[in-house]
Amino acid sequence: MSTTIDAPELVEPATEEAVRRTAIPDPGETPTGPRRSLRGVRMDDVYAVVGALAAAMAVATLIFGWIAPLTGPIGWVIVAFVLFVLFYALLVAVTADGREVLDRVMTVVLASAGMILLGALVFVVLFVITRGADALFHVNFFTQDMEFAGPLDGLDVGGVSHAIMGTLIQIGIALSITVPLGILTAVFLNEVGGPFARFVRTVTDAMTALPSIIAGLFVYSAIILLITGQRSGFAAAMAITVMMLPIVVRAADVVLRLVAGNLREASYALGASKFRTVWHVVLPTARSGLATAVILGTARGIGETSPVLLTSGVTAVMNLNPFEGPMISLPLQVFDFVRSPEPNMIARGFGAAAVLMLLVLALFAIARVIGGRGPGDLTPRQQRAVLRRSQNDALRMDRAARARALSATPPQEDTP
């Protein structure tokens, strides 16, 4: 069972270490030139891109103006892009061989795919916010409801305060159910395990496929038609819950799975029980990830229109009671506003959409600030703190070792 230990190996590890340390070889007499940048962008690369772009835009304009019967800005962009890739390939081919041309062209294609996608995102968001700006600059838009505002009234009457409150109440109820239940279920999946947990995971995975309109249809026919008999904020919250729960469980499950196994094992090895390990090791390690999972789930839950469409009902007045009467929320209010042909109602719709978008952006920013890091992944400040602590520890141990050496007593008696 026990093994004999050679004493000398224990005594002299220091000299061994000194030999193994990495060392930069002495260059000697060999002259070394300036360090070459491997990632820099050469000027002729830039010229090729700029030249191809200018040529493509010019030719696209030419084609649109004189040669072919084409109209519309989107068509122009498509034609210009195709021409740009062609011209760029031509320009690169002047100096490079086939493989390099392919490499450069594909890099440009990848970059443009990214730019199209991210550009479209930024454009969608900005489009909605700028179109909504008319409504956003009226204070009453945030403080009034639509009770006394008709379709023909100007933007200085009426607002969406009732929809904002409705959204907050509904998402609050949904969160108070999904957060404890979702995180506990995720803990169950990861820490307890077993065949039932596998079954739960399978069912949860299946339910992430549930189209949100069906969550709404379920609540409409199971709760509204059978039990309450009327549409209410609570029913809408239930629909959002059914939709959000699998998302939160799955996201939290992924986060908890990333907690390093050796942290858990260390805790068990120290004699901690399962509950203490979960409470003091697993959950604190995954805290930021769990917060991110919950916030991203919230952002999706807030923006869902289809479950709310069937369950919450449309109203123009403020209703703070989730159990009685219809209670509208922001996405549904947007949907309801833009069904009207009146420009002012459409402007209000864009305004409400902008409010919704800003709400989602704010949630997302919060998620980025607290989360966005894997478990055990530290910020630079935390890393510095850890470094400082371990340096202090090293100093302390060093001092203790010196004190022991001075007192020249056997170390076994020194340690507690």
Add this chain to the structure above:
Amino acid sequence: MSDLRPSRDDAVTDQLAGQDDGQHVTVFDEVADVFLADEVTQIVDEPRLEHPIEGARSLKSKPSKADSIFRTVAYAAGGVTVAIMLAVGLFLSIRAGSALQVAGIGFLFEQQWNPEAGQFGIGAVLFGTVSIAMIAITISLPLSLGTSLLISEVLRGRLKQWAITLVDLMAAVPSVVFGLWGVFFLQENIIPVSQWISTYFAWIPIFAVTNADGTPATDASAFTSSAFIAGLVVSLMIVPTQTSIMREAFMQAPPGEREAAYALGSTRWGMITAVVLPFGRGGIIGGTMLALGRALGETIAIYMIISPIFYINWEVLKTGSNSISALIALRYGEASEFGLSALMAAGLALFLITLVINFSASSIVARSRSGAQTDG
């Protein structure tokens, strides 16, 4: 699950040991003495006993009170979650039953939707759902493939982090916002493109746009509210999911193989085709299928854009399409008891389709990924 076994076993074995003739006890004492007396390894005489199996110490410990409460609560949470989920599935199936009995197998092929007249089916809406999803995937696949390769292979440092954040943010943009953009911006600006495609590619049947008498339509009003426009908007909504799954798969391509490809003189694109794409194939397929699942279930943007019809329209650029979720949103309000049952049947069909797609997607993604458990 094995550690759930009640610790009663231990008590039983203890009792059995106690009832024994005492011989084993003395042997154990001897061995213990030897170990306590001296920490040096010693060859102990071959023990005289045939090790009684019931005398072996169980390594399972009885869970503490906090532990058993924790276990119960965790089980309860898992149970409640499953109960909610199963309730949705069961309720849908039971309520859909009465409509399915009336419609029979024709439910899948009938194009009209008149539950009150007993003539209804998802032929047309299912076709619309699938065609919109297919258009969306056709557009989103190259976009997301390019973007994920750009993020994982080309961009570095802060720019890469920003791009990842932006893509994640896009996943959180509410669908009603995309719907607004689709109705008020894309609709009017995409029509010239639709007209152009239908003019020059009309020889491909799906791109042709014809009037009732078979002549090619050129009027702009024939191109509004089409499956093509809905598919474009849906493609923007599914691209983020697709991109982030692909990006994760690409980033897991082993660095050793990448460097080997570079060392053999490969360009970056050569390395991507030789290493990254083969390693990320599971991610590409799985991500695309997950996105397809989302595209099939999308409601509100489609509802805002299309003008609903109840016949199969092969000309995707032409006005008029439909989808199952849009049908539910359109008809739930005025539906009778039986009409609701018919809608539930349609919803169930949609759910089953997305379920199959999601499951195969996640199994493909999971198979392409190794080492779920990480070590810190």
